[in-house]
Structure formats: C-alpha cells, structure tokens
Amino acid sequence: MENLHLNGGDVIPVGNNEEMNAIVRKERTWPKGRIPYVIAPSLRNKSEEIKKAMKYIEVRTCIRFVPRTRESNYVYMIKNQSCSSFQGMVGGAQRLSLGNGCYKMGKILHELVHAIGFSHEQSRFDRDEYITIHWENIIPGKLTF
Numbered sequence: 001m002e003n004l005h006l007n008g009g010d011v012i013p014v015g016n017n018e019e020m021n022a023i024v025r026k027e028r029t030w031p032k033g034r035i036p037y038v039i040a041p042s043l044r045n046k047s048e049e050i051k052k053a054m055k056y057i058e059v060r061t062c063i064r065f066v067p068r069t070r071e072s073n074y075v076y077m078i079k080n081q082s083c084s085s086f087q088g089m090v091g092g093a094q095r096l097s098l099g100n101g102c103y104k105m106g107k108i109l110h111e112l113v114h115a116i117g118f119s120h121e122q123s124r125f126d127r128d129e130y131i132t133i134h135w136e137n138i139i140p141g142k143l144t145f
Helices: 042-057 104-116
Strands: 032-037 064-067 074-079 084-086 093-098
Touching: 032 042, 032 084, 032 104, 042 064, 064 084, 064 093, 084 104
Parallel strands: 032 064, 032 074, 074 093
Antiparallel strands: 084 093
16 A cells, blocks of 8 residues: 555545544435445455444444445455545545454444544544543553654
8 A cells, every 4th residue: 555644543534634523525425325345355354254344333323335236436445554444435446454453343343434434533623622631641651642
C-alpha cells in the first residue's frame, strides 16, 4: 500500500475530510444501506470471520452487506500490513485493509463501521465536553497522540 496519512491511525482520508463523527453527505452514504463487497483471494482463509462480523452488524442494524455482482461502488477487502478503511462510500472499489492482528471480530467490526461511515468516538467535535483526562494516571512514557 502506498504511504498514506491515516486519520486516527486507520481511516483513509478523502478530500478535506470535514465530517468528524459520521458521514452526513448523501453522496458518501451507501444507497438503501446496502454495501456490496468483495473479499480478495488473499483473505479467503479469513472469509468466515469477515462474514461473522458483517452478520453481527446486520442483525443489529438496517445495514446489509451483499456480495458484489455488477455494482460500481463496493468495498474491496484486502490483506495488507495494517488495518484501515475509508469512511463511508467513496466510489469505485474502495479498499478495506486487514493485516496480521486484524482478524478478530472486534477489529473487523471496527473497519466495517468506518466503511459504513462512522469515525472514532475520540474524534467527535464535542468530545471535550464528555471526556476528562486524569494525567496523573498515565504511566510515564506511555502518553501518545
């Protein structure tokens, strides 16, 4: 994968990336909540875990993941060195990368939720109204941003 600056460590930026919590522009949402997908051959041995994560979302939401037939916009899941996804629908074959350490349910769900259109909670515009950092509890040398 080319060198990309990933927002929040795993969100591939598009344009000026003005949306902070979730995609709100209609052109970036998946029509009718249907998300066509392709699992690359390099991930075939992980397809059951991926499908379980998609099913987890489907039974709790109105989102539906459908195997791609002829759709021009779809999520293309590939094996890579890291975990990353675009936020919302960006058009064409948009990659969702899963690398070593990304094959557990929680990690796959995390990237799928980005593909749906959500960002990180800690990136919310109103986060400072709800979060208190207890700096004294941070282990020396473990502070990261």
